[in-house]
Amino acid sequence: MKTWPQLEADHKRYYRETSNVPSGEYHETQIGWRTIVVDALNAVEVVVPEFDIHQIKEKFGGLRMYLSCDEHVAVREIVRRAEAAAYETCETCGAPAIMDENQHWIKTLCPWHIGERAKATAERKLEYRLAKIATPE
Numbered sequence: 741m742k743t744w745p746q747l748e749a750d751h752k753r754y755y756r757e758t759s760n761v762p763s764g765e766y767h768e769t770q771i772g773w774r775t776i777v778v779d780a781l782n783a784v785e786v787v788v789p790e791f792d793i794h795q796i797k798e799k800f801g802g803l804r805m806y807l808s809c810d811e812h813v814a815v816r817e818i819v820r821r822a823e824a825a826a827y828e829t830c831e832t833c834g835a836p837a838i839m840d841e842n843q844h845w846i847k848t849l850c851p852w853h854i855g856e857r858a859k860a861t862a863e864r865k866l867e868y869r870l871a872k873i874a875t876p877e
């Protein structure tokens with residue numbers, strides 16, 4: 741079983757974690773899904789000892805894992821289970837979660853992080869409105 745630092749070192753070029761909202765790079769998820777990703781990659785290594793990560797990312801609130809060995813039936817099942825687990829897990833903190841849409845951006849988050857995201861959106865909107873009042877055209 742490889743630990744997160746070992747997996748991260750092995751696959752740094754194709755996957756990394758962010759501690760906050762992903763910047764939109766194609767190979768990122770937040771730390772709440774770490775256990776899911778680590779368990780899946782370790783399970784895949786049991787089936788196929790040598791493989792490459794093409795891409796692991798968050799898309800439309802879901803985990804996506806594309807591996808060089810995903811034509812293998814057992815690997816497809818491991819990936820399918822990991823992706824299903826991610827739909828029930830907060831990407832930010834790992835707590836039980838639901839899908840949330842905010843400003844057309846879908847994320848899988850726990851109630852607390854849904855609230856944090858809504859608050860950040862409201863604060864940005866208010867700042868924008870106040871800036872417009874301060875500098876009329």
Ligand SMILES: [Zn+2]
Nearest residue numbers: 830833850853
């Ligand atoms: Zn959370």
